[in-house]
Amino acid sequence: MVLREKEVLVREIHHRVKNNLQIISSLLNLQASCVKDKAALEILRESQNRVRAMAIVHEQLHRARDYSRIDLPEYVASLTTNLLRSYGVEAKVVTVKLDVEPVALTIDTAISCGLIIHELVSNCLKHAFPGGRKGQINILLHGEPGGFRLSVRDNGVGFSDTASGGRRRSLGLRLVNILAEQIDGVVRRKHNKRGTECVVRFRETRQKEAA
Ligand SMILES: Nc1ncnc2c1ncn2[C@@H]1O[C@H](COP(=O)(O)OP(=O)(O)OP(=O)(O)O)[C@@H](O)[C@H]1O
Numbered sequence: 001m002v003l004r005e006k007e008v009l010v011r012e013i014h015h016r017v018k019n020n021l022q023i024i025s026s027l028l029n030l031q032a033s034c035v036k037d038k039a040a041l042e043i044l045r046e047s048q049n050r051v052r053a054m055a056i057v058h059e060q061l062h063r064a065r066d067y068s069r070i071d072l073p074e075y076v077a078s079l080t081t082n083l084l085r086s087y088g089v090e091a092k093v094v095t096v097k098l099d100v101e102p103v104a105l106t107i108d109t110a111i112s113c114g115l116i117i118h119e120l121v122s123n124c125l126k127h128a129f130p131g132g133r134k135g136q137i138n139i140l141l142h143g144e145p146g147g148f149r150l151s152v153r154d155n156g157v158g159f160s161d162t163a164s165g166g167r168r169r170s171l172g173l174r175l176v177n178i179l180a181e182q183i184d185g186v187v188r189r190k191h192n193k194r195g196t197e198c199v200v201r202f203r204e205t206r207q208k209e210a211a
């Protein structure tokens with residue numbers, strides 16, 4: 001009975017968090033409708049996508065049986081489907097190949113990891129395949145001794161020389177570094193004319209394991 005009550009409570013919490021995130025997303029949507037400037041509109045849409053990436057975790061937890069762990073393959077699949085839809089990219093133009101091991105991550109780690117994937121995949125969709133160029137994005141996530149290895153790779157145009165020293169201070173790659181720090185991660189980036197790869201090695205921090 002007590003356990004049952006707890007389950008109901010946890011389910012309710014995830015439901016509420018998800019609803020609150022949806023409210024934030026709707027607010028951003030409302031604000032977007034008052035904005036004419038293209039660049040500002042894009043920024044609002046990106047924020048909406050980031051909030052959506054967090055909401056997906058709670059959506060999954062709401063549905064799952066085990067509320068403390070997240071089903072990684074399903075989570076990453078929903079994240080990427082959502083992004084393809086949001087960027088209006090057809091699955092036959094840019095194919096996404098997933099190789100995600102069903103490792104159990106705590107919710108905190110899963111959220112950081114999900115947001116990292118979100119930023120990297122958004123970048124592939126935004127920058128790697130200009131002008132309807134065809135291509136592929138590979139997302140790998142595996143356990144390795146002492147932690148996990150995440151790789152997001154595309155076979156697109158690669159970084160231009162001016163990419164990161166930019167016209168405006170971009171947020172995405174800075175976010176990736178901050179989020180990686182939160183999960184004790186090390187970020188490594190490779191890019192050439194045949195595409196881009198970003199590898200993040202991370203682990204569950206001790207504090208989170210104790211929680
Ligand atoms: N997969 C990629 N392929 C080609 N260029 C990329 C890729 N990822 C990033 N870049 C380049 O690196 C720059 C920095 O990326 P970053 O994510 O920090 O910013 P952004 O995507 O332009 O904006 P945002 O703040 O919305 O993420 C991009 O503007 C782009 O020129």
Ligand SMILES: [Mg+2]
Nearest residue numbers: 122123172173
């Ligand atoms: Mg970006």
